[in-house]
Amino acid sequence: MATSSSLSPSPSPTHSTITLNINGEKHTLPVDHRTTLLDALRERLELTGTKKGCDQGQCGACTVLLDGRRAVSCLQLAVAAEGREITTVEGVAEGERLHPVQQAFLDLDGYQCGYCTPGQICSAVAVIEEHAAGWPSAVTDDVRPEAGPPPLTADEIRERMSGNLCRCGAYVSIVQAVARAAATRAGEGDDSAESAEAAA
Numbered sequence: 126m127a128t129s130s131s132l133s134p135s136p137s138p139t140h141s142t143i144t145l146n147i148n149g150e151k152h153t154l155p156v157d158h159r160t161t162l163l164d165a166l167r168e169r170l171e172l173t174g175t176k177k178g179c180d181q182g183q184c185g186a187c188t189v190l191l192d193g194r195r196a197v198s199c200l201q202l203a204v205a206a207e208g209r210e211i212t213t214v215e216g217v218a219e220g221e222r223l224h225p226v227q228q229a230f231l232d233l234d235g236y237q238c239g240y241c242t243p244g245q246i247c248s249a250v251a252v253i254e255e256h257a258a259g260w261p262s263a264v265t266d267d268v269r270p271e272a273g274p275p276p277l278t279a280d281e282i283r284e285r286m287s288g289n290l291c292r293c294g295a296y297v298s299i300v301q302a303v304a305r306a307a308a309t310r311a312g313e314g315d316d317s318a319e320s321a322e323a324a325a
């Protein structure tokens with residue numbers, strides 16, 4: 126006679142069925158526990174906007190937003206992303222309306238081949254919010270909280286975007302695009318962002 130333990134399937138030590146919340150939609154899929162979020166996005170869910178460059182956390186091409194903060198999806202296990210709000214480049218626009226960062230990249234030619242662009246855009250979206258929230262960077266002179274957000278100079282943008290490599294060398298236009306988008310977010314009145322665009 127079969128015992129109850131032999132009748133009910135035991136949980137797999139290597140696979141689980143998970144639900145990922147991506148760009149506001151839930152996706153349920155079985156995964157090997159070793160599957161990275163990047164591979165789940167690209168290979169399992171056909172969300173190929175997120176790119177695989179180095180696959181070891183060096184280039185930033187796979188950058189997505191997890192609960193609004195930047196993460197390299199090649200170093201994130203898909204199972205660990207369950208319960209998080211995942212935003213990929215496919216999800217930053219509002220319907221047909223491009224995100225200001227996307228529009229600035231288009232207007233200012235912030236790309237050439239476009240391989241790094243999805244990661245650059247996701248990073249830039251978060252950079253602008255991090256800056257607006259007053260987060261200092263490694264090149265910020267005055268890091269006291271009461272000093273508020275530092276001027277978003279070209280050096281500040283370069284430092285904050287330094288985790289995203291561009292093989293085409295479109296950096297000058299990318300810095301200009303981030304400055305333009307930051308100015309847009311600030312209501313077009315942010316002189317520091319505009320001067321950063323000019324200085325890039």
Ligand code: FES
Binds near residue numbers: 177179183
């Ligand atoms: S592919 Fe993830 S950092 Fe390069």
Ligand code: FES
Binds near residue numbers: 295
């Ligand atoms: S646009 Fe080609 S790698 Fe950045």
